[in-house]
Each structure stands twice: as C-alpha cells, then as structure tokens.
Amino acid sequence: MPITYTSGEQIEVYRFSIPVTVGVPLLALFLQAFLPRRFPFFSIFDLPLLVTIFFAMARRNPISGLFTGAAIGLTQDMLGAYPIGINGIAMTVVGYLASSLGAKLDVENAGARFLVTLGFYLVHAAVYFGVARYMVSLTLNWSWGRGILAGLANALLGVALYFVLDKFKQRT
Amino acid sequence: MESVLGRYRNLTILVGVLFLQVLGLAVQVKRSADAQNTRLIRIWAVGAITPFERGLVWAQNGTSNLLHSYLFLRGVRAENRQLKEQIEKLRLDQVRLSEDAEQAHRLQSLLGFKEQIIGKPLPAQVIGSSGSDLSQSIYIDKGSNDGVAPDMAVITAGGIVGKVLRVYPSTSLVLMINDQSSGVGALLEKTRLQGVLRGTPTGELMLERVMSDETVAPGDTVLSSGGDQIFPKGLPVGTVSKVSPGKEMFLSIKVKPAADLSRLEEVLVVTQKQEREPPVTQSGERVRAADILAQRLPSVPDKPATVGGATPAASGGVKLPPNGAGKPVTGAGTKLAPGALPAAGGNAASRGVAQPAPGEVLKNVVQKTAPGDAATNDAGSAAGSPAVLSDTSNATPNATPSNSANSPAKPATASPKPSQSNPPAASDDNPH
Numbered sequence: 001m002p003i004t005y006t007s008g009e010q011i012e013v014y015r016f017s018i019p020v021t022v023g024v025p026l027l028a029l030f031l032q033a034f035l036p037r038r039f040p041f042f043s044i045f046d047l048p049l050l051v052t053i054f055f056a057m058a059r060r061n062p063i064s065g066l067f068t069g070a071a072i073g074l075t076q077d078m079l080g081a082y083p084i085g086i087n088g089i090a091m092t093v094v095g096y097l098a099s100s101l102g103a104k105l106d107v108e109n110a111g112a113r114f115l116v117t118l119g120f121y122l123v124h125a126a127v128y129f130g131v132a133r134y135m136v137s138l139t140l141n142w143s144w145g146r147g148i149l150a151g152l153a154n155a156l157l158g159v160a161l162y163f164v165l166d167k168f169k170q171r172t
Numbered sequence: 173m174e175s176v177l178g179r180y181r182n183l184t185i186l187v188g189v190l191f192l193q194v195l196g197l198a199v200q201v202k203r204s205a206d207a208q209n210t211r212l213i214r215i216w217a218v219g220a221i222t223p224f225e226r227g228l229v230w231a232q233n234g235t236s237n238l239l240h241s242y243l244f245l246r247g248v249r250a251e252n253r254q255l256k257e258q259i260e261k262l263r264l265d266q267v268r269l270s271e272d273a274e275q276a277h278r279l280q281s282l283l284g285f286k287e288q289i290i291g292k293p294l295p296a297q298v299i300g301s302s303g304s305d306l307s308q309s310i311y312i313d314k315g316s317n318d319g320v321a322p323d324m325a326v327i328t329a330g331g332i333v334g335k336v337l338r339v340y341p342s343t344s345l346v347l348m349i350n351d352q353s354s355g356v357g358a359l360l361e362k363t364r365l366q367g368v369l370r371g372t373p374t375g376e377l378m379l380e381r382v383m384s385d386e387t388v389a390p391g392d393t394v395l396s397s398g399g400d401q402i403f404p405k406g407l408p409v410g411t412v413s414k415v416s417p418g419k420e421m422f423l424s425i426k427v428k429p430a431a432d433l434s435r436l437e438e439v440l441v442v443t444q445k446q447e448r449e450p451p452v453t454q455s456g457e458r459v460r461a462a463d464i465l466a467q468r469l470p471s472v473p474d475k476p477a478t479v480g481g482a483t484p485a486a487s488g489g490v491k492l493p494p495n496g497a498g499k500p501v502t503g504a505g506t507k508l509a510p511g512a513l514p515a516a517g518g519n520a521a522s523r524g525v526a527q528p529a530p531g532e533v534l535k536n537v538v539q540k541t542a543p544g545d546a547a548t549n550d551a552g553s554a555a556g557s558p559a560v561l562s563d564t565s566n567a568t569p570n571a572t573p574s575n576s577a578n579s580p581a582k583p584a585t586a587s588p589k590p591s592q593s594n595p596p597a598a599s600d601d602n603p604h
Contacts, residue, residue: 026220033300033311034225040434043305043375062182070189078217080302081309081337081347085197089190096186128306135194136201140306140352143373150305 014058014169024165025051025072033079044150046121048072049094050158053120054165056095057102065102069095083136090127094120110159117158121151215340218311222343225300226313257295260329260440264293271395271406292444293327294318298436299343308351308375308433309334314441315342323402325442331408331430332356332396333439344441349409350375350433357399358409358427360392366399369409369427375434377410379425386423388415394427404445 016024028047036043052072056065073091077084098120101107107116125147132138237249296312314320316339324336326346334348349356350371358369358379365386367379382388392412398405408430418424 030221030224032304033221033302034228036301036305037298037310037436043301043434046305063185066186066189070193074193075217076304078214079221080304080307081345081351082307082353083197083200084213085193085200087304088193089197092186092189092193096182100182131197135197138353139370141373146374 012171013060014171016055016058016168016170020168021055024168025055025068025075029072029075029079032076044153045157046124046150046154047161048076049091049121049124050117050154050161051165052091052095053098053117053158054162056098057107057116058169060099060103062096062099062103065095065099066092067095069093069098082132082138086128086131086136086138089131090124093127094124097123110163113159113162114155118151118155121154122147125151214338218340218343218345222299222311222340225311226343229297229299229313261293263329264327264440267408268404268406292442293440294320294443296320296326296344296439296441298439302345306373308348308354308371309337310346310348310436312344312346312439312441313342315340315344317341319443320344320441321443325403325407325445326439327403327407327442328431328436328439330432331410332403333431333433333436335402336441346439348433350377350429355400356403356409357397358394359397360388360412361395362392363387366397367425369394377427377429379412379427380418380422382423382425384417384421384423388412388423388425390415404442 025048028051032045032047052065052069055068059065059068069091070088073088074084076091077087080087098116101116105112107113125142129140129142132140294314296314296318298310299313300311302309302311312320312326320336320339322336322339326333326335332349334346334351334354336344337347338345347354348371349369352371352373354369354371356369357366359366360379360382363386365382365388367382369377369379372378379394390412394409394412396403396405396407396409410427410429412425413428414424414426416424
C-alpha cells in the first residue's frame with residue numbers, strides 16, 4: 001500500500017489538497033516564528049503541534065501521521081537553537097499516536113478535541129524534555145505550572161483552529 | 173519474518189523513523205560542531221522562512237513610515253530617530269564610563285589587566301523568533317555579509333540581550349539570555365558578588381551560584397562580569413526582583429532583565445571588542461606602611477642649628493614626608509608637628525604661636541586628606557599628586573626656631589625666608 005496523505009479505512013477518513021497539506025504547516029511555522037515577536041503572549045501557543053495533531057487525527061493513518069509530525073518537527077528544529085531532531089522525535093510520536101487514536105475513536109466533537117489536544121501537548125512535552133535531557137544533555141527544566149497552562153491554552157486554541165481547518169477537509 | 177513486519181508495519185516504520193532521527197541527533201552531539209554539520213539544511217529552512225518575515229517587517233515599517241514620515245511629521249520623525257540613536261550610543265558610553273570610574277580604584281595596582289570595551293556596535297532589526305516556546309531565540313536581519321560572527325554579544329541600550337549562535341548570509345540566530353541553555357557571567361554592582369545567569373522554563377532569569385550567607389537585596393543592579401568572554405564587563409543585565417533560599421547552600425535570585433526581551437525590535441550586535449589597559453598613575457611608587465605610620469608617631473624634635481649664619485628655620489625648618497618624594501610646593505616655612513596630621517599641622521601653622529609681622533607671608537603645606545584612606549593620601553602626596561593645598565597667612569619674621577623645636581604640639585613657626593626651599597632638610601626629620 002503506497003504511503004499517501006489519504007487513507008481508506010472503515011471509519012470516515014479525510015484527505016487534503018496538496019496546497020493545504022504543504023501550505024498550512026508552512027504557514028503555522030511562519031506564524032509561530034513571527035507572531036511572538038509582535039505579540040509576546042503568543043509564545044505560549046504551539047501552532048505546528050496543533051496542525052500536526054489535526055492532520056493526524058483527520059487522516060487516521062499512523063504512517064501518514066508520523067511522517068507529517070516528523071516533517072513539521074524537523075523543520076521547526078531547523079529554525080531553532082537546539083540540535084535538529086529533538087522536536088522531530090517528539091512530533092513523530094505525537095503524529096503516530098494522534099492518528100492511531102483517530103482511527104479508533106471519534107474525535108470530531110469539541111470536548112474530545114480539547115482533551116486530546118491537552119493530552120498530546122503533555123506527551124509532546126514529555127518526549128521533548130526526555131530527549132533533550134537524557135539524549136542531548138541539554139540543561140532544560142520542566143515547569144508544571146507553565147506546562148499545564150500552555151496545554152490548556154493550546155487545547156482552547158486547537159478547538160477553534162480545528163473548526164477552521166475542517167473547511168479544508170475532503171471526503172475520500 | 174515478513175509476516176511479522178507486515179503485522180507490525182506501522183510500528184516498524186515508527187521505530188525506523190525514530191531511529192533515524194536519534195542517529196542524526198547522536199551524530200550532532202558527538203561532533204558537537206552542530207552549527208557546521210547541519211548548516212546546509214538550516215540554511216534551507218531559514219532561507220524559506222526569513223524572507224517572508226523580512227518582507228512583513230519591511231512592509232510594516234514601510235507602512236508606518238509612510239504614515240508618520242510623509243503624512244504627518246516628516247522632518248521631526250527623522251530627527252527624532254537620529255536623536256534616539258544618539259541617545260542609545262550615549263547611554264552605552266555612560267554605562268561604560270561610570271563602570272570605568274569604579275574600576276579605576278580597584279584595578280590601579282593590577283598591571284597587565286585588560287578590560288574590554290564595545291568597539292563597534294552594528295544596529296540590527298529583529299525579524300522573528302525560533303518558532304518554539306521551549307527555545308528563547310530570535311532572528312535578526314544581519315548576517316555574515318554584514319560582519320556578524322558567532323559568539324558576538326547582542327545588546328540594547330537598556331541591557332544585554334544574548335549572543336549570536338548561528339550566522340547565515342543575511343540573517344543570524346541569537347540565543348537570548350533567558351534561554352535555559354544560556355549562561356552569562358554576572359555580578360552584583362554593590363557587593364561585587366559573582367554568579368551565573370540562567371534562563372528558566374518560563375523565560376525568566378535566575379542568578380545562580382551565589383552563596384546563601386551573602387546579602388542580596390531586591391533592587392540590586394546586576395551587571396555583566398565579562399567572565400564569559402562574550403559580553404564586555406559592566407553592561408547592565410537587570411535588577412534583582414526576588415531573593416529566596418535556594419537549593420543546597422545557594423540563594424535563589426530572580427532577576428528582571430534590563431532589556432525587554434519579549435518586545436525587542438532593534439538590537440545592537442557588538443561586532444568588535446577593544447581591549448585596553450586601565451590608566452595607571454605616572455608614579456607607581458609604593459609607600460610603605462611604616463612610612464605612613466612614621467608621620468603620625470611622635471618623634472624627637474630637631475635641634476636648632478645655625479649654618480653659615482642662616483637661621484635654623486631656613487636650613488631645616490621644613491618638615492617633609494619621610495619618603496622624601498614629595499617636594500614642598502611652597503618652600504620652607506612650615507614645620508608640621510610630629511604626631512599631628514598634616515592638615516592639622518597646616519591649620520595650626522596658620523594660628524602659629526609666633527605672631528607674624530604684617531607683610532610677611534607664611535606658606536603652609538597642607539595635604540588634602542580623603543576620608544578613610546590614609547595610605548592613599550600619603551601615596552598621593554608622595555607621588556606629587558595635586559592633592560596639595562597652599563595655605564597663606566601672615567607670619568612673623570623674628571620667630572625663634574626654638575619655639576618650634578621645643579613645642580611639638582605647636583607645629584608652626586615662621587621662617588624669615590619663606591621662599592627659600594630646602595628639600596634635603598626632609599631627611600633630618602625622619603623619625604627612624
């Protein structure tokens with residue numbers, strides 16, 4: 001079975017046009033790099049992560065999800081100050097898990113999306129800090145207060161963002 | 173085997189992708205020259221993103237300039253911008269000069285010590301960030317084409333911002349001081365306690381490695397110590413906002429950054445640092461503590477002597493510092509009492525026992541004494557420092573030298589020839 005950004009499964013599976021598949025992650029990366037300088041509060045959000053979760057859950061294909069996560073995460077790493085791969089590994093795991101979860105559960109309603117996004121934010125943070133501390137030996141510390149707050153903020157933004165991105169869905 | 177891989181195909185691919193990324197990470201960590209072995213792909217990513225950021229910043233500034241410069245206050249706007257730039261440069265100079273003044277006292281005796289000053293700041297505009305909340309870094313619109321190189325200090329007029337981490341042709345990545353992987357050598361302005369400034373997960377600044385038995389108060393100014401070899405010494409870093417007991421035996425000191433790190437728009441890259449030696453006084457003569465004490469201890473007064481018909485005062489009436497280095501500026505005329513401070517002697521001389529006749533001038537040599545530092549004063553006088561005052565009063569020409577010799581508590585007697593200087597007499601008064 002060829003790896004594409006669509007997949008045919010039993011439950012409802014969506015696909016996206018190539019411009020959306022390429023453009024939305026790039027736009028998310030660009031906004032994430034640009035907006036925090038103009039609006040400092042925006043740094044708490046992680047748009048690339050939200051986009052990864054959305055595409056993974058909508059396609060419901062673990063392979064597609066992990067590659068989407070890896071691509072976005074690695075690109076994010078290239079723009080950052082730390083070694084390339086820390087975010088890539090974390091996003092790969094999130095993409096894989098989100099698509100696996102999407103294949104088994106209905107994550108179309110707002111409540112489920114909120115909880116799923118909050119959970120995956122924490123998963124992403126755990127993998128990120130684990131890799132950074134124990135594989136790269138970066139002196140990073142985790143703040144529970146900041147982490148929970150950022151998770152809730154991202155979950156809220158995610159619910160709103162997913163409804164916007166739903167417009168680009170195409171049924172297979 | 174094939175059936176196992178087929179059954180766990182997704183998982184196998186996941187493990188494979190993760191393995192490849194871990195391998196890539198391992199290569200970067202092992203070589204440690206991360207900026208070199210991943211430079212090409214970083215250039216691609218940065219090259220894809222930063223043109224849009226640069227374009228947006230340009231459009232934003234262009235629109236703003238159009239509105240403000242051409243429609244409203246064209247001339248004033250331009251002039252204001254120039255003045256602001258000038259103020260920023262002057263503030264930098266001011267910070268450096270005030271720190272230099274404090275340094276001068278501490279470092280005068282340290283020959284060979286070299287300090288770094290900002291040689292050439294390059295203005296740059298902030299065009300974006302790293303794109304991750306977990307990494308506090310920014311992109312600026314100046315790169316290797318403009319002379320930017322890794323490890324250059326990035327500052328504002330308010331305080332330090334960070335250091336250049338990676339350089340691309342037209343952009344650079346700056347690691348800010350509030351990043352968790354950043355470390356800046358810092359010291360407290362008042363107590364001169366040194367520590368290491370680090371970022372926290374929440375983007376705040378903490379001063380580490382300050383012992384818990386030290387006294388640190390909120391409001392204390394934090395400066396760069398220069399120990400990191402990146403930031404010149406004495407640049408403002410921030411102010412202490414909270415102090416609490418930390419782990420082990422160190423204090424937990426929270427620092428509010430002097431520069432607004434979350435709202436940076438323009439920064440200065442220190443592309444050139446100059447090293448210079450602090451000015452050392454011309455006469456580096458050391459004054460022995462014994463000599464200083466000798467001036468303050470009582471000694472046997474000189475016997476009045478008559479040489480060639482000259483009065484004793486003329487030949488040996490001037491009491492000089494025992495090291496003999498300081499020449500009396502005003503010549504003979506005043507004899508300082510042993511055991512009395514020079515200043516006191518000078519005042520006493522003006523109130524001398526012998527009444528001077530009108531028209532005669534008595535010059536007293538008074539050493540200006542800075543409070544609390546007698547050694548420095550004596551060194552200063554020995555070196556012929558300008559801290560020497562001349563006191564003028566009337567004196568009698570016929571005052572007997574025996575008066576001065578036999579009454580050490582009465583320091584001054586008049587010399588009939590006040591303009592006649594006789595430096596060798598200084599050795600006569602050496603209490604040793």
